[in-house]
Amino acid sequence: MSEPLNPTRTPAFEAQLRKRYAAERRFRLAGLGAILFSVAVLAFLLVTMTFNGIGGFQRATLTVPVDFTVAALTVPEGSDTAAATRALEAQGLPQVVRFSAEEAFGDDAGAELGADAWRIVAAELAANPELLSGEHEFALPASEDLASALAGDGQAHLQPLARRLAAEGKLANTFDPGFMTRSDATDPQQVGIWGALKGSMLTMLVTLALAFPIGVLAALYLEEYAPRSRWTDLIEVSINNLAAVPSIIFGLLGLAVFLTLFPNLRSAPLIGGMTLALMTMPVIVIAGRNAIKAVPPSIRDGAMALGASPIQVVFHHVLPLALPGILTGTIIGMARALGETAPLLMIGMRAFVATPPDGFTDPATVLPVQIFLWSDEIDRGFVERTSAAIIVLLLFLLLMNGLAIYLRNRFEKTW
Amino acid sequence: MVTDETPASAPKMSTRDVSVFYGDKMAVDSVTIDIPQEFVTAFIGPSGCGKSTFLRALNRMNDTIASARVEGTIELDGEDIYRSKMDVVQLRARVGMVFQKPNPFPKSIFENVAYGPRIHGLADGKAELETVVEKSLRRAGLWDEVKDRLSESGTALSGGQQQRLCIARAIAVQPEVILMDEPCSALDPIATAKIEELIDELRGRYAIVIVTHSMQQAARVSQRTAFFHLGKMVEYGETSDIFTNPREERTKDYITGRYG
Numbered sequence: 001m002s003e004p005l006n007p008t009r010t011p012a013f014e015a016q017l018r019k020r021y022a023a024e025r026r027f028r029l030a031g032l033g034a035i036l037f038s039v040a041v042l043a044f045l046l047v048t049m050t051f052n053g054i055g056g057f058q059r060a061t062l063t064v065p066v067d068f069t070v071a072a073l074t075v076p077e078g079s080d081t082a083a084a085t086r087a088l089e090a091q092g093l094p095q096v097v098r099f100s101a102e103e104a105f106g107d108d109a110g111a112e113l114g115a116d117a118w119r120i121v122a123a124e125l126a127a128n129p130e131l132l133s134g135e136h137e138f139a140l141p142a143s144e145d146l147a148s149a150l151a152g153d154g155q156a157h158l159q160p161l162a163r164r165l166a167a168e169g170k171l172a173n174t175f176d177p178g179f180m181t182r183s184d185a186t187d188p189q190q191v192g193i194w195g196a197l198k199g200s201m202l203t204m205l206v207t208l209a210l211a212f213p214i215g216v217l218a219a220l221y222l223e224e225y226a227p228r229s230r231w232t233d234l235i236e237v238s239i240n241n242l243a244a245v246p247s248i249i250f251g252l253l254g255l256a257v258f259l260t261l262f263p264n265l266r267s268a269p270l271i272g273g274m275t276l277a278l279m280t281m282p283v284i285v286i287a288g289r290n291a292i293k294a295v296p297p298s299i300r301d302g303a304m305a306l307g308a309s310p311i312q313v314v315f316h317h318v319l320p321l322a323l324p325g326i327l328t329g330t331i332i333g334m335a336r337a338l339g340e341t342a343p344l345l346m347i348g349m350r351a352f353v354a355t356p357p358d359g360f361t362d363p364a365t366v367l368p369v370q371i372f373l374w375s376d377e378i379d380r381g382f383v384e385r386t387s388a389a390i391i392v393l394l395l396f397l398l399l400m401n402g403l404a405i406y407l408r409n410r411f412e413k414t415w
Numbered sequence: 416m417v418t419d420e421t422p423a424s425a426p427k428m429s430t431r432d433v434s435v436f437y438g439d440k441m442a443v444d445s446v447t448i449d450i451p452q453e454f455v456t457a458f459i460g461p462s463g464c465g466k467s468t469f470l471r472a473l474n475r476m477n478d479t480i481a482s483a484r485v486e487g488t489i490e491l492d493g494e495d496i497y498r499s500k501m502d503v504v505q506l507r508a509r510v511g512m513v514f515q516k517p518n519p520f521p522k523s524i525f526e527n528v529a530y531g532p533r534i535h536g537l538a539d540g541k542a543e544l545e546t547v548v549e550k551s552l553r554r555a556g557l558w559d560e561v562k563d564r565l566s567e568s569g570t571a572l573s574g575g576q577q578q579r580l581c582i583a584r585a586i587a588v589q590p591e592v593i594l595m596d597e598p599c600s601a602l603d604p605i606a607t608a609k610i611e612e613l614i615d616e617l618r619g620r621y622a623i624v625i626v627t628h629s630m631q632q633a634a635r636v637s638q639r640t641a642f643f644h645l646g647k648m649v650e651y652g653e654t655s656d657i658f659t660n661p662r663e664e665r666t667k668d669y670i671t672g673r674y675g
Contacts, residue, residue, distance in 0.1 A: 228481060298518035302581070305476060306531040306588055307508035316530070317520065 049391055056388025059176040059189050060147035062113060062165065066100040066121065067135040075129040084126035085119060093125075094118040097140070105170065108161060114141035114189050141189045142171060148380050179388065183356050184370065188381030191374070193392050195356040199269055199349070199364030200338060200396065202357060206273020207280055207337050212330055214277075215284025219326070222285070223292040224314055243282035250279045251346030259347060266348040267363035275343050280333035287329020291322035324408040331404035335397055341368040367393040425493070427452040427592060427622040428473060428510075433487035435468050435477065442468045444646040445487065450592070450639075455614060455623045457633035457654065460643035461669065466626045467515075469643070470594050473624065474510035475503050491592070508535055511590035515597040517577035519569030519584070524561050527569040527580055528552060531588035547587055555583035556613050575606025582613065586621075593617070595625040599632065611636050630670055634658050642666045 007013060073091050075084050097118040102110030117140035124138065125131055148154025149162035150171060165171035182192020218239075226232045254275030258265075265271050295318050303313045344350070349365050350373060357364035365373070367389065374386040426449035435443040443465040450456050458466040468477070475496060477483040489496050496506055508531070519527050528548045531537075538544040548565075552558040557579045561572070569580050578598055585593055595614070599607040614623060614636045627633050633640050634654060641651040642663075650657060650666045661667045 296518075298514060298516055299520060300479075301476065301512075301514060302518040302520065302584075303530075304479065305474065305507055305512035305514075306534070306584065307504045307506075308530075308534055309504050312534055316534075321521065 049387060049394070052384060053387030053391040055173070056384035056386070056391070057176060057179055058173040059179075060142040060150050060171060061139045061174045062101065062105070062109075062117075062142045062146075063137055063170050063172075064097070064101050064113070064117075064140050065104055065135055065137045066097060068096070068132045069134065071096045073125075073132055075125055075132065079126070081123055081126045085122040088122045088125060089118075093122055097121050097138075101140075105165060106161075108158075109146075109165065112143045112146040112158065112161070114143050114187065116190060117141055139174065144187050144189050144379060144381050146171070147189055151380070154380065179385075180392075183354050184352060184365070184373075185354060188377070188379050188385050191382075191385055193367070193370065193389050195353055196365050196367045196370035196389070197392060197396070198356045199272075199353070200366040202269035202360055202364065203272040203276065203344075203366055204334060204338060206270055206360060207276040208330075208334060210274060210277035211280040211284055211333065215281045215330070215333075216288050216326060218281070219285045219288030219292060220314060220319070223289050224310065224318070239282045239285050243286055245279075246342075247279055247340050248342040248346065250275055251343030253278065254343060254347045265361055267351050267353070267365070268361045269357060269364050269366075270360040271347050272344050272349050272364070272366065273360075275347055276337040276340060279340065279343065280330075280337045283333035283336070284326070284330050287332070288322065288326045291325025291329070292318060294325065295321045320411070324412045327407050327411070328404060331400060335400055338397060338400065339368050339393070341372050344369050345372075367396065426450055428489065428491050430473075430489045431487055433469070433472060433485065433489055435465070435472050436484045436486070437480070438482040442646055443472070446643075446648045448641060448648060448651055450622060450624060452622045453619050454638035455618050455625060455636050456639040456641065457637035458624065458626045458641050458643055459628075459630055459633045459669075460649075462628070464643040465646040466641075466643040467596050470596055470624060470626050471512075473592070473594055474507050474512055476507075476512065478503065508588050509590055510592040510594060511585035511588060513578070513581050513585055513593065513595045513598050516601050517574055517581050519572070519577050519580050521568060521570050523566045524552075524569050524572070524580060525565040528583050528587050531584060535588060537588065551583040551587040552580075554586050554617070555579045556609065556616075557583055573606070575602050575609060578602060578606070578610060579613065582610075582617075586617075590621060592622045592624065595623065597626050597628060600628060607632070630658070642669065644669070 071092065073088060073093060073096065076087050079087065098110050098113060101113045120140055121138050142150070145155055145158055146162055149158035150166060150173065152159070162171060179192050180197075181194045182190065183195030185191045222232065222235065226235075254271060258271045258274050262271065299317050299321065300313055303317050308316065344366060350369050351363060351365065352373075353363050353365050371386055371389045371393065374382045374389060428450040430446055430448050432445040432447055433443060434441060434445050446469055458470065460466050471477045472485050473489060473496075477485060485497060491506070491510065495501070520530065522530070525548055528551050529538075529544050532544060532547050538547050549558060549562075552561065557576060560576060561567075561580075569577065572580060578601075582593075582598075599610050602610065611632065614625065617623060618638075625633075625637065637654045639652070640654040640657040642649045642657065642661075642665075644665055650661060650663045652662075657666060658670055661670065
């Protein structure tokens, strides 16, 4: 008498088993493919950005020897840089610098020195007045036309000059630390990102200061106190919808409400931050509610059974445990706000702002708007500057996300 | 084991015709019971018979469930705990609770025990708080195991230690009654034995009510047993009587293992 075969030992079952494994392999390959594709896209983005943008951190500089002995220039005793610059301008420093360039490189080269080049000389002289007693070489920004010629395009008649100067080692693209400290300008040789970066920071501070407390309190109230009713359902639906509203609508809202209330604050980080806070708040509310929901009820029960009042349960137990999740959601919302352009265009943050904002009510622009503005410029030199600005924006974003991960790990608790 | 004494004084807690509803569904049906001060009272019965729901009504933990509703009166030392003037925070400080699954806070062992005294202002200063923590941990039989690592997380302890930590946490606020909702159901037999020993030691100092699935456990630790079935309290009496000489047919069927 043969033993009855276990149903899993039949050939039909084994064939089915092989099919199961094959399906699993296919699924794994598909997942791997998806990952590889996204990594490739990301790598392509980063590589092209870095490649294009690295030039944006450089500018064409002319090495100009200036002989101060031919001119009787003096730096007034005890004057600061601004006063010294004014005094030197009155004494004819701009002409001296230009004359030196013409002497060194020929008459046509003198005109191709950046218009503000003498200010760099003035600043160095103010810091170091002894230079006035002799001859000294200064690395000065070339004009935009000469910079284009060095890059191999732009005006045809400048290209031989650029080639000659480059061959002599007098004209070269050098690293430009000033890009991080200057602000917007009409000349791509003179632009910097600091004004927009500072504007972004101020705007983000306002956004965080408004959206975080309001969002967390709203989430706490909805989760812990609000009775389940048709009204809370309605509020929940509204908040979810608000998170999905196109950002330009928030810009129009900011224009219609905030700028009507504060007409003098057009282009100010305060208004920009308030507008972006409207946009960020629903994201924080949704993330916060999910994080609060994820706190195990047993912890709540334990605290309540000891006689903790509802507010003690919330602040001693629920909030500390939900904080990592709330922070993650906050940073996601903030990162989105940081990259937002459209709503800020609506409230006037697209103006040409050549000085960094000194406070929350000064006119300012922000990084993405600056990128948008530069990408719109005709001048060839702005292309690389735009890429450089994008790199700065991405680094800022990376910094924020890094901070989020740090905070999350710091507050994360296991149970 | 004490079995044949009669309660000397008035009951610590007493309920009259208490019914608990979840929405329209009746989970507990007119339960009338007196809980003595000096004994351990066990609630036994099959799953879903309402014993845990009834237990949670005794310190108003059901308040947190929006659809739950309690009818009838529950008195603690003769005061109705559902009257409007009753402060629920104070009630829960007087009637502590230990849950089925150990639920230490994700804080240090010290903080777990110190939390209750701290929020109620029961200890002045650090030294007194340390005394309270040590006393509570000693009483819960956990002190020797954790005295060198009070700053470690309470969640790093083993399941049985966690449950004793939860008992220490409940003891630290000096409650009058301790409710235990199947405190050993998530523990292994050795940890269970320790908890049962502990319950026996705590008897007399606190009125203890324990809900349990295990009839052996009820027989081991309790002096009074109430048998619940389908939301009703079928029988209540001295534990030895319930197990050796039940009056009701249903009780007999349950304890002889015919169902449940």
